Amino acid sequence: MRTVIIGSGSWGTALGQVLADNQQDVIVYGRNQAEVSDINENHHNTKYFKETELNPLLTATQDLSVVEGADFVLLAVPTIAIEDMCKKIDGYLKPNTIVINVSKGFHPETNERMSDVIRRSISSNKLSSVVSLIGPSHAEEVVIRQLTTIDAISLKMEDAKQVQMLFSNRYFRIYTGSDEIGSELGAALKNVMAIASGILSGLGYQDNTRAALITRGLQEMVRYGTFFGGQERTFMGLTGIGDLIVTCTSKHSRNFECGYQIGQENTVDNFWANNTKTVEGVRTAKIVHRVAEKNHISMPICEEVYQILYNHKKPDTCADSLMLRDLKEEFR
Numbered sequence: 428m429r430t431v432i433i434g435s436g437s438w439g440t441a442l443g444q445v446l447a448d449n450q451q452d453v454i455v456y457g458r459n460q461a462e463v464s465d466i467n468e469n470h471h472n473t474k475y476f477k478e479t480e481l482n483p484l485l486t487a488t489q490d491l492s493v494v495e496g497a498d499f500v501l502l503a504v505p506t507i508a509i510e511d512m513c514k515k516i517d518g519y520l521k522p523n524t525i526v527i528n529v530s531k532g533f534h535p536e537t538n539e540r541m542s543d544v545i546r547r548s549i550s551s552n553k554l555s556s557v558v559s560l561i562g563p564s565h566a567e568e569v570v571i572r573q574l575t576t577i578d579a580i581s582l583k584m585e586d587a588k589q590v591q592m593l594f595s596n597r598y599f600r601i602y603t604g605s606d607e608i609g610s611e612l613g614a615a616l617k618n619v620m621a622i623a624s625g626i627l628s629g630l631g632y633q634d635n636t637r638a639a640l641i642t643r644g645l646q647e648m649v650r651y652g653t654f655f656g657g658q659e660r661t662f663m664g665l666t667g668i669g670d671l672i673v674t675c676t677s678k679h680s681r682n683f684e685c686g687y688q689i690g691q692e693n694t695v696d697n698f699w700a701n702n703t704k705t706v707e708g709v710r711t712a713k714i715v716h717r718v719a720e721k722n723h724i725s726m727p728i729c730e731e732v733y734q735i736l737y738n739h740k741k742p743d744t745c746a747d748s749l750m751l752r753d754l755k756e757e758f759r
């Protein structure tokens with residue numbers, strides 16, 4: 428069985444190494460010459476992992492035709508690039524390919540979940556199913572083989588099980604599930620909560636505040652996710668509370684880091700001027716704002732993040748906005 432990973436960034440490289448550790452036939456496609464050479468010649472991906480030495484069995488290429496004949500194709504590019512990438516690889520795919528999604532967020536214009544984008548953008552005869560591999564998993568820790576557990580979610584359980592077998596090993600354990608809506612919505616929304624958690628930390632708020640944020644953030648995720656058909660119990664698992672905890676509390680989270688900078692500087696201006704990293708929660712906040720408003724879903728924390736990011740609301744006024752809200756506005 429052959430796997431091609433599309434994207435030589437942090438997550439593509441770390442997941443490639445898991446498969447190399449499992450002695451699977453795997454290769455990473457990257458558009459960036461420096462990253463590809465670094466992997467092939469130095470067994471490093473210095474841009475993302477500094478000194479960490481990669482498994483020498485992991486190789487990379489800049490030739491997209493490598494996708495031809497692959498049994499598994501894993502898309503490790505940001506949400507904004509998924510549709511375009513699916514269209515580029517479609518011609519190379521063989522029938523019944525399992526496409527693995529790891530991106531967390533929505534299509535920037537249509538608001539679709541990633542599995543829907545992939546199903547729409549790849550010819551149906553080429554696709555066995557989409558399996559989303561999501562859960563609490565910072566690439567920086569997976570690449571140094573920290574114990575990690577995530578979910579393989581698919582509408583086709585036999586494909587989820589194949590992905591489970593492919594990736595599982597002594598430091599990387601995969602569980603399976605079928606609640607695609609609840610899992611993908613949880614993984615997308617937790618990024619907005621991680622920005623909120625970073626903002627509050629940057630403003631100087633401590634442990635009580637973070638616990639409140641995580642708990643009330645989870646309530647918002649459940650409210651939003653169940654409105655669209657996700658199952659409440661999914662949010663108590665790895666793609667919900669698990670991913671929420673890891674990103675709201677970790678220095679590795681780019682969403683947390685983005686929020687932290689905004690909170691410390693008490694303005695969003697430098698973030699907009701200088702950010703070059705993949706911070707998925709920023710666009711997700713805008714989509715959640717639009718969708719929640721249209722459907723009358725109460726999302727007070729997400730709304731504050733949106734107001735800070737897009738309407739220049741001062742971060743230090745947001746605590747009052749949340750804490751002094753009408754007490755009658757109480758959702759369990």
Ligand SMILES: NC(=O)C1=CN([C@@H]2O[C@H](COP(=O)(O)OP(=O)(O)OC[C@H]3O[C@@H](n4cnc5c(N)ncnc54)[C@H](OP(=O)(O)O)[C@@H]3O)[C@@H](O)[C@H]2O)C=CC1
Nearest residue numbers: 434435436437438439459503504505508530531565566705
């Ligand atoms: N990093 C992590 O710990 C985790 C990430 N994820 C999710 O995985 C997804 C990918 O993130 P991650 O690997 O971290 O991101 P990175 O920014 O580390 O890497 C993104 C990769 O995609 C490439 N890329 C970016 N834009 C395009 C494009 N338009 N066309 C083709 N290639 C493109 C980049 O190339 P270049 O270097 O040339 O810009 C880079 O190789 C995100 O949705 C993220 O939320 C999920 C779990 C963990």
Ligand SMILES: O=C(CO)COP(=O)(O)O
Nearest residue numbers: 562563564565680681682
């Ligand atoms: O999703 C992640 C870990 O599970 C990565 O989080 P960030 O995108 O915030 O770095």
